[in-house]
Amino acid sequence: MSALDTLSRLPSASVEFVNVILTTPDAAVGRTPRDLVWTHRQTTLYRYRSSRRSHALPVLLVFALINRPEIFDLRRGNSFVEFLLDEGYDVFLVDWGVPGEEDADMGLADFVCDELHWAVRETLRCAGEDELSLLGWCIGGTLSAMYCALNPADPVRNAVLLTTPIDPSDSLYARWVGGDDFDVDLIADSYQAIPGAGIDWANKLMKPVTNYVTTYRRLFQGILEGRDPRDTYQAMAKWVADNPPFPARAYREWITWMYKENRLVSGRLRLRDRRVDLSQIEQNLLIVTAGADHIAPPGGTVPLLDLVASEDVTHLDRPGGHIGLMAGSRAKHEIWPELADWLGERSGR
């Protein structure tokens, strides 16, 4: 494209750029049909039914306490849920909901020992199976690891942990919130439900130019070059901007136990008076790390490999970012088939 062409396209591209930004909230995300199976307080368990179910074990998806689980089902043609259904899995999803100030008393123990435990129970009842595969992403992976450690004999046969913080002591987050400069008690007491926008702001601040400049520059460039990045951009931007509050108690415990005291990896984390001992994990384990992950760097996940008692442990380290690894345009052809293959070999009766 010549400079003249570029100049002549600038006005229309600018208008389209603004239109894409302004209509982002209208983007359709999480559109795969699903059934509501169970609810408790803010937590909801959904079931996605496969029309070609070929694997006995259902897959239970667990996402983080920040952002919404729609990232598993971002948009038609680029949905991990859709992919799993096509692969013949019976898929369940735990949605932690949108906690309010009334949920300030919800701690990590409530999420692991009650909500997740009960979601597993309801999944098995609904699927009519005795075992399942648990797939956790980000904090959802950490909660899943805690659950597996507390229930080694319980029905999780396969555990898949995606970009999961286990030993975050060397991360940028730990530098930000792990020291005395960050008074987590003051924050938790003041807010009751930590505003999701604040957490999103902090996440974006880790790579300020990339998040606040490069993203928009690439979008504009794509429009200017005649590509149509609307669907791709809007679905992801809508998901990124959808930040539920973090319950104060869970936030206090997460920051203190994981970043200030690093309790999980040192075996000092206790939930309901039970020690969360990662060496108790016996499930078949798949750990996926992303090389360019700045939120849960690979170095903060791999210590788990040496801790668990599982005989079947696989580690995949792939290029990509914390979210891009699983939700990027290449995920469908790269990491998803690998996950499906791994699960497929371990999901028979």
Added chain:
Amino acid sequence: MADDRGSLPAAEQVARLYEQAESEAAKSSERLVGSQGFVSLLGQLAENAAALTKLSNDAMDLFIRNLRVAGRRDVIRLARQLGRTEDKLERVLQELEEVRDQLRDRDEQAAGGNSVRASGRAQSENTTANGAPAGESPARESGQSRGITGGGDGQSGQSPAS
């Protein structure tokens, strides 16, 4: 045309230069946000924002309370009570489901036993008319089981909470 050909590399060159500058700025900013000075600043900013929020919330609550209308705190207190009630209800439902499952298992075992015994009825004189061993009360057991498992089947594994 000659101008166009000549301007193409120049435009690309400008774009490349810009991307290079952006990349350098990204690296610098990432170094900046990792510095101790930024960490202290971030901590102070977070504390100030939290303190301001708390002050404004307290002031608003006071204002609303003085108007003698239910404020946010009252709504939250009510919601927490509802949450606690839901917790208890969930636990009761789970207990109920477990009891129902146990009864269904027992019923199935009994039914299995009955069919085995029924097949051997001709050889045994110590059986009742419906095949249950003498001494048991088959009518009461089967009656209870029917009543409970019937409801369970209708739920098809879903908690009434849903």
